[in-house]
Each structure stands twice: as C-alpha cells, then as structure tokens.
Amino acid sequence: MLHTPLERIETQKTACMLTANLLILVAVLLPPSALDLLGEVVDERTYLTPYGEAGPVALRKLNEDLAVWVQPYTGLPTRTDPRATIFAARQLGVERILNWDMGIAINPVLQRGQPVLVADYISWINHQADTFFGDAHTGLDINLGSVRQPFCPEMGAAVQQLLPGIPEAVCVGVDFLRRETRAEARMFRGWGADVLSYNLAPEVALAQEMRLCYAGLVTVSGYAADRVQHEPMGEVRASLSTTVEMLPSFVEMVAQPRRCACSS
Numbered sequence: 001m002l003h004t005p006l007e008r009i010e011t012q013k014t015a016c017m018l019t020a021n022l023l024i025l026v027a028v029l030l031p032p033s034a035l036d037l038l039g040e041v042v043d044e045r046t047y048l049t050p051y052g053e054a055g056p057v058a059l060r061k062l063n064e065d066l067a068v069w070v071q072p073y074t075g076l077p078t079r080t081d082p083r084a085t086i087f088a089a090r091q092l093g094v095e096r097i098l099n100w101d102m103g104i105a106i107n108p109v110l111q112r113g114q115p116v117l118v119a120d121y122i123s124w125i126n127h128q129a130d131t132f133f134g135d136a137h138t139g140l141d142i143n144l145g146s147v148r149q150p151f152c153p154e155m156g157a158a159v160q161q162l163l164p165g166i167p168e169a170v171c172v173g174v175d176f177l178r179r180e181t182r183a184e185a186r187m188f189r190g191w192g193a194d195v196l197s198y199n200l201a202p203e204v205a206l207a208q209e210m211r212l213c214y215a216g217l218v219t220v221s222g223y224a225a226d227r228v229q230h231e232p233m234g235e236v237r238a239s240l241s242t243t244v245e246m247l248p249s250f251v252e253m254v255a256q257p258r259r260c261a262c263s264s
C-alpha cells in the first residue's frame with residue numbers, strides 16, 4: 001500500500017521480536033512515570049515520513065510476548081502533520097490506534113473528569129492534510145461508495161468492559177489553536193456534539209483510509225465556553241489515573257487477531 005519507504009532517522013535502543021499491534025496516542029497530561037505500568041521502554045524511534053517527522057514513539061514491553069507503541073501527542077502549534085503520525089504507524093506494523101485525549105464538555109450533562117468513548121464525530125477542521133487520497137506516497141484511490149464505521153467496535157467493546165458505564169459520545173474535532181467561542185459552543189451542541197477534542201480529527205479519517213482500527217477515548221478536562229467554569233477539584237487527575245490503570249488489560253485484549261471489519 002505504501003509506495004514511499006520510510007527513512008528511519010533515529011534509533012536509541014535495539015528492536016526486539018515482540019508482538020505490538022497497538023499504538024496509543026497519549027494527548028493527556030500524565031506524571032512522567034505513569035506509563036511505566038505498560039512496561040519498560042525497549043525501543044524508541046523517530047521517523048521521517050513524506051509528511052515530516054513523526055515521533056518519538058516508544059515501544060514498551062508489557063510481558064515476554066507483548067509490547068505496545070506509545071507516542072506523546074499534542075494539538076499545539078508544533079503539532080505533527082497528522083498524516084505523518086498515521087503513515088508512520090502503518091509502517092511500524094500497527095493495526096490499531098487508541099487516541100486518548102482531553103476534551104471540553106459541550107453536553108451540559110458531562111462533568112470534569114468524566115471519560116467518554118467516542119462513538120461518532122464531526123470534523124470541524126481547516127487542515128489541508130486531511131486525506132491520503134490522490135497522494136503519490138500512498139497510491140490510495142478515493143472511494144465514496146460506502147459508509148464506514150469510523151471507530152473500531154472491538155476496541156470500543158474492550159474500553160466499555162474495562163471502564164464500566166463509560167458513556168458514548170459524539171465528538172467535534174477541531175484544529176484551531178484557541179478555545180471555542182460561546183457561539184461556537186452553542187452551535188456544536190446544536191449539531192449534537194457532546195465533547196470537543198483537538199486531536200481526534202483528521203487522524204480518525206486517515207486511519208480509516210489506511211484500514212487501521214481506531215478508538216477515541218476523551219477525558220473531560222473543562223467546560224464549554226457557554227457554561228459556568230467551576231474550579232478544578234482534582235477530578236481530572238483521579239480520572240486519568242483510573243484510565244491509566246486499565247491500559248495493560250486493554251493492550252492484552254486488543255492484541256487478539258482482528259475480527260472487526262476495519263481492515264476490509
């Protein structure tokens with residue numbers, strides 16, 4: 001599928017023969033040692049793709065057979081071209097991506113610290129790099145013939161099993177580098193959005209083009225501009241810690257061979 005080989009520009013540790021079919025894009029703020037429960041870092045890479053650099057992405061060894069790729073992710077001005085991230089993931093042999101982001105509660109029912117599983121999304125982005133179609137580096141042809149499920153049902157089921165009661169949400173993905181206005185917040189709510197995220201789109205669409213499974217997990221970190229801004233009470237930190245603790249089980253559950261339709 002990929003016509004242009006990747007140039008690997010940095011390797012810090014020796015690669016080893018482990019199964020690693022999952023990449024976790026970590027767009028939440030965690031204490032430096034929080035991810036150690038996914039195992040020690042056994043490989044770390046930065047890739048130069050046709051769309052710029054991607055990484056560093058670290059391979060963490062969960063046990064003798066299983067590892068997981070972990071990449072810090074940000075929607076700040078230094079943001080990597082989303083195509084570079086997904087292109088590099090494909091080249092790493094990754095089949096599945098979990099995007100864990102912090103988001104703004106557009107739905108007034110949602111409280112700070114609440115994790116939500118993204119079930120559908122609205123793309124409100126201005127990025128020109130939102131597709132691999134018609135791209136000489138991928139050779140992908142556009143196909144508007146079928147409506148596809150954007151989020152992997154198997155990964156979603158694993159999240160729901162590990163975080164019982166987690167609500168499903170519609171996410172509006174934005175790429176502007178500011179907070180939403182009050183008028184935008186009301187508009188997004190009118191469209192049916194529950195949360196706003198800076199790191200979900202266009203990555204989910206790019207992953208779908210590459211036939212990768214994709215799941216979006218958003219931890220609510222603040223309230224929309226048209227709502228009362230309550231003082232933080234540590235609820236985000238507590239929620240992030242609960243979610244981190246389920247990650248090793250999640251890695252094991254989604255390491256099974258894919259039976260979903262995402263790859264077809």
Ligand SMILES: [Zn+2]
Pocket residue numbers: 152153154155212213214258260261262263
């Ligand atoms: Zn899938």
